[in-house]
Amino acid sequence: MARKLNLRIWRGDSTDGGLQNVQVEANEGEVVLDVIHRVQATQMGDLAVRWNCKAGKCGSCSMEINGKPRLACMIQVASFGDNETITVTPLRAFPIIKDLVTDVSFNYKKAMEIPAYAHPDGLAPGDARMEQVDVERSQEFRKCIECFLCQDVCHVVRDHEENKKSFAGPRFFIRIAELDMHPLDMLKNRKKTAQEEHGLGMCNITKCCTEVCPEHIRITDNAIIPMKERVVDIKYDPLRWLGSKIGKREGIV
Amino acid sequence: MSGVFSPTRAEIKERTLRTDKWWLQPAITFGVLLSFVIYATFRTFENKNYFAEPLISPFYSPCLSASCEPGTVLAIFGQPFNNQYFGIGISPALFILIFPLGFRMTCYYYRKSYYRAFWMSPPACAVAEPHTKYTGETRAPLILQNSHRWFFYIGLVFNVILTWDTILAFRNAEKEWGHMSVGTLVFIFSTTMLWLYSLSCHTCRHTLGGRLKHFSKHPIRYKVWTVVSALNHKHPTFAWISLFGVAGADIYVRAVASGAITNFYFF
Incomplete structure (x- = not known):
């Protein structure tokens, strides 16, 4: 009616x-x-x-x-x-x-700043094999439709125009997480650049990105916080740093 | 003019156009957390009514000071601290509370809660915050939030100690085993909630399996990660219930120790 x-x-x-x-x-x-x-x-x-x-x-x-x-x-x-x-x-x-x-071109500029997937040397196209259990975690992030609602609601840039220079935003943190969790991606410095170049540390995890996501991607719990923890592994955890020095842990990259 | 009032953006004078009660959740959080802080501060400095055999308040366990009441000291730790320094009396709670407090302060869920409720950064989604500058957790003091995993590890030690306190609660006032009181139930509830809060923590999830790139090479850790991930969905719930649980255990011990109520024994 x-x-x-x-x-x-x-x-x-x-x-x-x-x-x-x-x-x-x-x-x-x-x-x-x-x-x-x-x-x-x-x-x-x-x-x-x-x-x-x-x-x-x-x-x-x-x-x-x-x-x-x-x-x-x-x-x-x-x-x-x-x-x-x-x-x-x-x-x-x-x-x-x-x-x-x-004008949402800010998001496309940020997309270009994220390093692409790095395929293993010597592994020919078609020869790559991955276990389902290794890829399903990051498949959640592939649901993103790039509506940029998460970018819009994020107070880091919504309330502070000046932060746009140094902050990629939640949409691109899930992109970084997707690649860092990818079983074949060979780029080793994603954690470091996430923190130092893409502004992961500016996120104070108030979860608005998760609240507005129309695809119900758990952006904060499954991408941003895991990436923050991975950054802690390489930058703020002296035991893991020591482990990397004696060859028992992945190196700090 | 910055943020939503920047000259390049749509000219809208309101800080938010939300019509729902967006202020209610942060207001409740503010009230509850502030109440807990006031109560915990009062109890920390009260320095009495924290022990009624066999119950010791979680705010005072482990009791590490020379002033601890007889029966509250765990032999493994002893009493390494004096009851006063520089002529100032120090409550035993002051030596330990920084650790559970630090665990909660750096917890990813509580960070969301108090950034919204206390610091209004932002007060709610799509509600403009009042601050003119924002650097997040990139510099001191907020960069110290990255110490969460250390508080998590220490928090696990505290959970073990409080679990031992709960086991001791199966004794009666004469230290005879095989008894159960209302206090025992209060402690079982409080300690169980503390374990669930700790094990559902994001750092726990990461440490046990989340940091792996190849789950297929670590099937047991993957299984553990899936269980912790399921618990992690309920982390906010456990955060609140465990907070009420530990406060409730302290309130109960205080009531018994002060003689306001009697600890009823079922058997």
Whole structure:
């Protein structure tokens, strides 16, 4: 059954902007992205919104709904009260382009800074063999759809623009963890660079990245904290340092 | 202007547009943790009512000071500390509480809790924090959070000691074995929760198997890691229950030692 929905949509660009009220019809089963499209079709023809799959798998329609970073295609209109006004804004951690569209190129720059998988020398393509038990831990991280909601909610950059230079963010910590846990990856200094170049130490594990992940990846428990512990192994654990010196432990790299 | 108010970002004057009760969780955490800190500080300096044969308060065990009450000293440790230094009386609890306190202070779960509730960094997800600068755990003093594994190892020793205290609670006031009281149950609950809290810890998970790159070469450690990982899901729950458990054990011992209640024996 159709209902009238009150929306507040942020409209503007880098020079000016604000929340605009609009009333729109919403049908049973619709999601927030559906009603935004209806607003675009009927009342705000030039409303900018980024979207693609409408199935929660492309990560395009990231925005903030009632202040929370969400995928607009995954939030049912029915989850809001009849008289509730739904506030829709762009991601607040990234530069605004127009209306609900932000410039997320920060994330692509950070992606390029993460060293790629390093294949073992002499192991020909097709000859690599891995046990399922060795790869399944990092397979969780492959579910990432790069919606960048975790990057948006992370207070290290959301609340401190200046940290963007030195902080890769949770999406790329799971990438580093995925590679560091990869049974065939040969790059030895991922832990060190995670701490010293990608800003792992700036994370204070307040778990907002995990809370907003639409793929329910346990970013903090399964990637960030294990990486912090691996950094402790090589930088803050004198027993393991001693072990590496007498050849009983993996070297500090 | 920085953060969400940076000039390049969408111009929104509110620190957050969240409409739910985002402040409730940090407010509860603040109240509960502050209450515990006040109570623990009071008990640390009270320096009495910590022993009622056979129950010793977990805040005072192991009792290592020359002023410890008879019956509270473990022979393996003795009484290496004086009861005062530089003319100032020192409570026996002061010699030991830094270790369980350090374990909880550096715990990954408690860090999340108190960074949010006390330091508001951030107070809640997508709620702008009040600080103008942020360096995380990259420099002193917060870089000391990396000492968590050392507190974890020492915490295990404390768990063994408190387990021994629980075994001793199967005696009666005349030191005869084969008895059980309400205090025994209180201690069993408290110690069990402390073990679950320690074993579900992220550092425990890492140490027992998480640091491995090839689980397939270490099947036993992999099995242990899967068990600890399952416990790790409940780590926040164990963190809170064990905190209440240890406080409850101390409150019970204090009540018995002060004569406010009698430790009821089932047999």
